[in-house]
Amino acid sequence: MADPVERRVNLALYLASCRTPVTAEQCRNAGLGYSEDQDEAAFLRMFERDKEFLRAAGIVIEVVRDDEAEAYRFDPTASYARPVELTDEERAALKVIAAALAADPGFPFGDDLAIALGKLTDAGQTGPLAAAELAAGGDDGQGLRARALAEAVHTRKSVTFGYTNQRGESKSHHVDPYGVFFREGVWYLIGQDRDLDARRTYAIERMRDLDVNPKRPRTPDFERPEDFDVRDHEKLPFQYGTGALAARIRFEPDVAWRADRLVRGHGTLAPLPDGSVVWDVEARDLVRLAQWIVAEGPAIHAVEPPALVEALRTGLREVVDRHA
Amino acid sequence: MPNSTDAAVRARRLLALLPHLKRGESTPLADLAAAVGATTAEVAADLATLTLCGVPPFSPLDMVDLEIDGESVTVNMDPPGLDRQLKLSANEARALVAALDTAGYDDDSPLRRKLAEATTDTVPSDEIARTVRTGTAPGGIADLYAALAGAAAEHDKVSITYLTGTTGRMSERVVHPWALVNRLGAWYLVAFCEGVGEERVFRLDRIRAVAQTGERFTPPSNKRMSVTPSAERLPVAEVRFVPGATLPDGREWPGVSLEPADDGSVIARVPYQGVAWIARRVVARLGEAEAVSPPEVRDAVRTMAAAMLTDLR
Structure with missing residues (x-):
């Protein structure tokens, strides 16, 4: 029996070269690497896996059915990409991003990224140097778990895992995964916790013994709510907690250009005649917001609510007193 | 096997x-x-x-x-088939979207739109964006990123307008962009700065603008790829956290080590490159942290907090 890599490449080349649809049996007898000694059921399982592989590689296989058998045809229009016209800067950016992240174990999709780059750029165009360390503390398995969870999100399979929260309490969870996102060194999962009957966010670095439901892998376990959008769950550090408050922050004219970068799509920005910019944003933890203002400063000011200004004043007084 | x-x-x-x-x-x-x-x-x-x-x-x-x-x-001969590139599969498209997210390329960026056209039709157009997000990049840096990547690829010197975060001072610098490095989601430029005659690390979201100079540079053969300074050569500040305070980790304070004290407080020892850098971090704790030593850091914390307090009045 041929090496599975050779067999799959042979199958791809064969389907692409055939002008008429071919059956599984024709593929088996074409010398592509399927064993003649294999029983029918085992061959068909292997053939199915090989077709799945080809689809995952971007090959679109059309299924042609008649009364007697099912046959398969390579769809060149749906499979081949038109050349993508990239500017020099876009190409360089793609190469840098891919070079940095494809080799970083904290990035869950490194293999796919490397192959995608191979499809988009020509050989002979080495990019600038780049590196990445996305996940905190190097790789602690976050990348692998994030990859498995992203796949479970895509296939809509439920997952189970053990989890230790910030208070050190450990518990098992059974979750329908809706999305994954990354922030400052940590990957997070958002999903519907079946036991709690509530939507929750979990830090993937705190998970252990992650299992994706292996039963009926092609049948989804749940429906994701149509209005779910992972971007709605990316919050700023001061937006966690209960009781939303309207806050207003002012960026001085010299740093007004930073506002768009710092707000990360949250709230609304409005320029003032003097060149400064005000940011109206929802906050749930005014002390954390006051800390954020200091950390991201200088030239960023608390405006409203008065409790925010007071939190900042109280905190700064305490700093001065402690260092007197 | x-x-x-x-x-x-x-x-x-x-x-x-x-x-x-x-x-x-x-x-x-x-x-x-x-x-x-x-x-x-x-x-x-x-x-x-x-x-x-x-x-x-x-x-x-x-x-x-x-x-x-x-x-x-x-x-010797063209391959017997598949001689044109295949469209991006769903997984490959997801990888690209997640990667481009880190550098601020949002759904509407021209690059993302071009790549969407190269993706197999079996991928629902908005499913990836609604379920996977690496969105660590602040808004508006994609153009900067592309300009710096292009300059690094072509060995073009560039002029950058840079905000030094700890001091709030803007400066114009001519730099040789050597490498782009991502740490914990933030992109940094590693470059030779002509003004100081040394290598420097610049955080991309603090670069306001990039301009071509029309000059080229010769890249060094031995490029540094880390953006965190070697702690061995740096002074160490001692910072006491009050009992119950949220403690810093290596993400926020690179190189920090923590030691519990008998009274329930925790002593953090952290290497620092600039006094203003560590002082701002201590002030931002708004009373949960106290710089114990060295005196220059303690003084800087007090001065910075007092100035902010005056500003509030």
């Missing part, structure tokens, strides 16, 4: 290599390796495997026909 994941990745890489093989062309293995994100040895092994692949009846004319000669490969 290779595991099934490795074999699947390798088979996909072989399919991605096929369109790069043009009859009569001789290509360095290193270039092919760079194109598909593999090592030169991996690509050499891939090409050797490809010579065993073909279509029925598998005569010499039906096989992938190439020769590996040292550091390059010469293609």
Whole structure:
């Protein structure tokens, strides 16, 4: 029996070269690497896996059915990409991003990224140097778990895992995964916790013994709510907690250009005649917001609510007193 | 025996290599390796495997026909099929979206739109964006990123307008962009700064603008790829956290070590490059932290907090 890599490449080349649809049996007898000694059921399982592989590689296989058998045809229009016209800067950016992240174990999709780059750029165009360390503390398995969870999100399979929260309490969870996102060194999962009957966010670095439901892998376990959008769950550090408050922050004219970068799509920005910019944003933890203002400063000011200004004043007084 | 994941990745890489093989062309293995994100040895092994692949009846004319000669490969005949690049599969599109997210390329960026056109139609257009997000990049840095990546690729000196975060001072600097490095989601430029005559690290979201100078630089052979300074050469500040305070970790305070004290407080020892850097971090704790030593850090914390307090009145 041929090496599975050779067999799959042979199958791809064969389907692409055939002008008429071919059956599984024709593929088996074409010398592509399927064993003649294999029983029918085992061959068909292997053939199915090989077709799945080809689809995952971007090959679109059309299924042609008649009364007697099912046959398969390579769809060149749906499979081949038109050349993508990239500017020099876009190409360089793609190469840098891919070079940095494809080799970083904290990035869950490194293999796919490397192959995608191979499809988009020509050989002979080495990019600038780049590196990445996305996940905190190097790789602690976050990348692998994030990859498995992203796949479970895509296939809509439920997952189970053990989890230790910030208070050190450990518990098992059974979750329908809706999305994954990354922030400052940590990957997070958002999903519907079946036991709690509530939507929750979990830090993937705190998970252990992650299992994706292996039963009926092609049948989804749940429906994701149509209005779910992972971007709605990316919050700023001061937006966690209960009781939303309207806050207003002012960026001085010299740093007004930073506002768009710092707000990360949250709230609304409005320029003032003097060149400064005000940011109206929802906050749930005014002390954390006051800390954020200091950390991201200088030239960023608390405006409203008065409790925010007071939190900042109280905190700064305490700093001065402690260092007197 | 290779595991099934490795074999699947390798088979996909072989399919991605096929369109790069043009009859009569001789290509360095290193270039092919760079194109598909593999090592030169991996690509050499891939090409050797490809010579065993073909279509029925598998005569010499039906096989992938190439020769590996040292550091390059010469293609004798076009491959017997799949000589054009395939569209991006769902997983590949997801990987690209997640990667581009880190550099601020949002759904509406021209690059994302171009890549969407190269993606297989079986991917629902907005599913990836609604379920996977690496969105660590602040808004508006994609153009900066592209300009710096392009300059680094072409060895172009650039002028940057940079905000030093700890002091709030803006400066114009001519730099030689050597490398782009991502740490914990934030992108940094590693560059030689002509003004100070030394290598410097610049956080991308603090670069306001990039301009071409029209001059070129010669890249050094030994480029630094880390953006965190070596702690061994730095002074160490001692900071006491009150009992119950949220403690810093290595993400916020690189190189920090923590030691509990008998009274329930925690002593943090953290290497620092600039006094203003550590002072701002202590002030931002708004009373949960106290700089114990050295005196210059303690003084800087008090001065900074007092100035902010005055500003509030």
